[in-house]
Amino acid sequence: MNTNLEIICVGNELLIGKTLNTNAQWMAKRATTLGMNVKRINTVSDDANEIAEAVQEALQRQPRFIITTGGLGPTFDDKTLEGIAGALNRKLDLNGEALKMVKEKYEAFFHQGRIDKVEMTPPRIKMATLPKGTEPLQNPIGTAPAVMIEVKGTILIALPGVPSEMEAIFEGTIASMLKKESGNVTFFEMSLYADDIFESALAPLLDQTMRANPYIYIKSHPRGEEKMPHIELHFSTTAKDPKIAKDRLGKAIIQLSELIGENGGKTRPQKKKQSM
Amino acid sequence: MNTNLEIICVGNELLIGKTLNTNAQWMAKRATTLGMNVKRINTVSDDANEIAEAVQEALQRQPRFIITTGGLGPTFDDKTLEGIAGALNRKLDLNGEALKMVKEKYEAFFHQGRIDKVEMTPPRIKMATLPKGTEPLQNPIGTAPAVMIEVKGTILIALPGVPSEMEAIFEGTIASMLKKESGNVTFFEMSLYADDIFESALAPLLDQTMRANPYIYIKSHPRGEEKMPHIELHFSTTAKDPKIAKDRLGKAIIQLSELIGENGGKTRPQKKKQSM
Numbered sequence: 114m115n116t117n118l119e120i121i122c123v124g125n126e127l128l129i130g131k132t133l134n135t136n137a138q139w140m141a142k143r144a145t146t147l148g149m150n151v152k153r154i155n156t157v158s159d160d161a162n163e164i165a166e167a168v169q170e171a172l173q174r175q176p177r178f179i180i181t182t183g184g185l186g187p188t189f190d191d192k193t194l195e196g197i198a199g200a201l202n203r204k205l206d207l208n209g210e211a212l213k214m215v216k217e218k219y220e221a222f223f224h225q226g227r228i229d230k231v232e233m234t235p236p237r238i239k240m241a242t243l244p245k246g247t248e249p250l251q252n253p254i255g256t257a258p259a260v261m262i263e264v265k266g267t268i269l270i271a272l273p274g275v276p277s278e279m280e281a282i283f284e285g286t287i288a289s290m291l292k293k294e295s296g297n298v299t300f301f302e303m304s305l306y307a308d309d310i311f312e313s314a315l316a317p318l319l320d321q322t323m324r325a326n327p328y329i330y331i332k333s334h335p336r337g338e339e340k341m342p343h344i345e346l347h348f349s350t351t352a353k354d355p356k357i358a359k360d361r362l363g364k365a366i367i368q369l370s371e372l373i374g375e376n377g378g379k380t381r382p383q384k385k386k387q388s389m
Numbered sequence: 390m391n392t393n394l395e396i397i398c399v400g401n402e403l404l405i406g407k408t409l410n411t412n413a414q415w416m417a418k419r420a421t422t423l424g425m426n427v428k429r430i431n432t433v434s435d436d437a438n439e440i441a442e443a444v445q446e447a448l449q450r451q452p453r454f455i456i457t458t459g460g461l462g463p464t465f466d467d468k469t470l471e472g473i474a475g476a477l478n479r480k481l482d483l484n485g486e487a488l489k490m491v492k493e494k495y496e497a498f499f500h501q502g503r504i505d506k507v508e509m510t511p512p513r514i515k516m517a518t519l520p521k522g523t524e525p526l527q528n529p530i531g532t533a534p535a536v537m538i539e540v541k542g543t544i545l546i547a548l549p550g551v552p553s554e555m556e557a558i559f560e561g562t563i564a565s566m567l568k569k570e571s572g573n574v575t576f577f578e579m580s581l582y583a584d585d586i587f588e589s590a591l592a593p594l595l596d597q598t599m600r601a602n603p604y605i606y607i608k609s610h611p612r613g614e615e616k617m618p619h620i621e622l623h624f625s626t627t628a629k630d631p632k633i634a635k636d637r638l639g640k641a642i643i644q645l646s647e648l649i650g651e652n653g654g655k656t657r658p659q660k661k662k663q664s665m
Contacts, residue, residue: 125608128427129576130418131623134410137432142406151404152439154432156413159608163428170446187589188609189596228587236592255611256589275611300405311504313463313532316512320465332401332435333464334408335531335551347407 115266116295117176118149121167122156123183123193124274136182136279144178147288148295148351152176159184164196172200172267177294179267180287183274185257187236193271194260198244201264211241211249211258218256250286254278259286301358302349303382305366310378311342318372319346326365328352391542392571393452394425397443398432399459399469400550412458412555420454423564424571424627428452435460440472448476448543453570455543456563459550461533463512469547470536474520477540487517487525487534494532526562530554535562577634578625579658581642586654587618594648595622602641604628 120140126132134156141151153171157163164184171179184193198205215237222228240257243249249258250270255278260271270287272279307315312335319331334345348365352358370380396416402408410432417427429447433439440460447455460469474481491513498504516533519525525534526546531554536547546563548555583591588611595607610621624641628634646656 125606126610126623127414128417128430129421129578129625130414130416130427131578133414134430138403138406138409140406141404145405151406152434153443154404154410156430158428167429186609186611188592189599190608222587234589234593236589240589302405302407311498313510313512313516316464317510323465330401332466333462334402335462347402349405 114294114296115175115177116148116150117152117174118144118178118180118291119152119171119174119176120144120154121164121171121179121181122154122274123159123164123181123196124156125159125190127156128158136274136276139276139280140180140182140283143283143288144180144291145300147291148298148300149178149291159190159192161192161195161199164193165199168197168200168269172264172269175265176267178291179269181269181271182279185240185259185271185273187240187257191239191257194243197247197260197269197271201244201262203245205242206245207238208241208243208247208249211243211260212238214249214251214258215241215256250282252278253281253285296353298351298353299355299358300349300351301355301362302347303362303366305346305348305370306336306381307344307346307373308342308379308381310344310373310376312344314376315344315346315373315378318369318376321372322365322369325368326361328361329365331365331369390570390572391451391453392424392426393428393450394420394454394456394567395428395447395450395452396420396430397440397447397455397457398430398550399435399440399457399472400432401435401466403432404434412550412552415552415556416456416458416559419559419564420456420567421576423567424574424576425454425567435466435468437468437471437475440469441475444473444476444545448540448545451541452543454567455545457545457547458555461516461535461547461549463516463533467515467533470519473523473536473545473547477520477538479521481518482521483514484517484519484523484525487519487536488514490525490527490534491517491532526558528554529557529561572629574627574629575631575634576625576627577631577638578623579638579642581622581624581646582657583620583622583649584618584655584657586620586649586652588620590652591620591622591649591654594645594652597648598641598645601644602637604637605641607641607645 137154157167184191219231223231247260247262259282332347336343413430433443460467495507499507523536523538535558608623612619
């Protein structure tokens with residue numbers, strides 16, 4: 114079963130550090146929870162060639178899904194569809210179904226008295242001009258439809274970058290597809306906090322616990338900075354049955370807690386309130 | 390002048406959406422302000438092959454800088470140096486200078502009474518085991534040194550993932566290098582907010598303003614969601630002289646404001662307080 118998924122974020126605002134990439138975190142978390150294995154998160158500029166290159170590279174790694182966010186709007190620098198067309202070596206073409214979706218949005222604005230007339234200007238037609246053979250997906254919030262196509266076993270989906278639009282289309286259309294592909298497994302996680310022990314002293318204890326618990330992944334995150342070490346130990350596993358997952362996590366947590374105690378450290382399950 | 394810079398973030402916690410990638414935003418913003426052109430931000434897992442692949446791909450694009458964050462610590466899943474060694478086809482080797490740096494940290498901990506003895510355990514030696522021919526950089530906060538090497542015109546730097554450590558090494562060692570490479574230019578930005586006009590109606594006005602102001606980049610960010618449109622227009626330019634930059638930005642902002650007014654929209658320079 115191929116559960117690999119790659120995310121490509123499009124936007125100069127991410128590369129100049131103007132915008133914090135909360136879309137990537139939101140989508141990575143949702144996809145992981147739905148049993149997907151997020152392999153890469155790539156960020157590129159609003160440039161059709163850069164987008165095409167990133168999509169081609171991702172396609173070569175043959176993930177089951179590639180999801181892009183951003184660059185679907187009406188302005189000159191919304192280049193994602195041009196980039197995808199380039200990557201797939203397809204022409205951009207006015208899509209009748211997409212045009213209907215866009216037109217209905219402006220008709221609704223007209224009926225609400227928000228615009229004087231329904232006019233399909235070039236920027237509005239642009240949002241319905243899709244790479245040949247792709248399928249528009251309804252955007253319940255904004256005007257630009259999302260776009261989907263399957264290419265050699267990879268489902269490529271282009272979502273808008275406005276968070277509320279991206280999330281609405283993901284929940285409405287994408288989430289159920291991911292769940293089905295992963296065979297309904299779920300990702301489970303738990304954290305343990307260790308004090309009075311350095312990460313370098315913890316390292317062999319993590320090794321030992323992971324060897325004894327083959328389905329558990331443990332990652333240490335130093336949180337204490339310059340004072341005494343304070344380390345978050347993050348345990349995770351993927352399973353269909355929540356009971357099995359919780360038993361596995363519980364067993365590994367008890368084992369590592371005991372090892373840390375034997376080596377002079379302290380542990381506690383609850384997170385202490387602190388800034389990072 | 391090659392001012393291209395790529396960022397590679399290493400960490401499963403980013404790919405499962407546990408951690409919001411604030412490091413990438415911080416570094417992208419600092420590098421942009423120092424006149425660099427951030428071309429990509431890539432995120433990969435704690436896997437030596439994945440790291441090697443991402444570093445190799447970035448090297449092929451020949452940016453002036455590649456900066457990685459994360460994966461330099463003492464635990465089994467700190468794989469960045471193994472990945473870089475793989476990408477450069479070099480062996481990992483105990484580095485005398487790095488070993489001295491790591492040892493001095495633990496000696497200080499000993500003198501502070503925080504550890505009972507100074508013991509160079511395998512996890513501690515691991516932090517001083519670098520790809521052959523690379524140079525360790527002092528970490529003023531944590532124990533793991535950063536690592537630097539120049540390969541065929543690209544300066545490759547590996548920084549820790551703990552934000553305070555990453556930022557301290559960046560400000561202490563990297564910032565001055567970037568400033569010198571960019572020829573001391575600086576990035577300037579300003580925002581204008583437009584109301585009562587749809588992004589699709591703004592699109593041709595942005596085109597017109599950018600054609601008349603060749604050194605100015607304008608990007609529109611819809612902020613209004615389901616109510617009336619509310620759009621941030623972000624203007625940016627790069628220059629050595631702040632006066633020139635401000636004059637350019639001012640001219641473009643006035644021009645676009647007038648166009649928006651003529652088309653029934655309103656503008657204001659100050660950001661209205663709102664959640665996004």
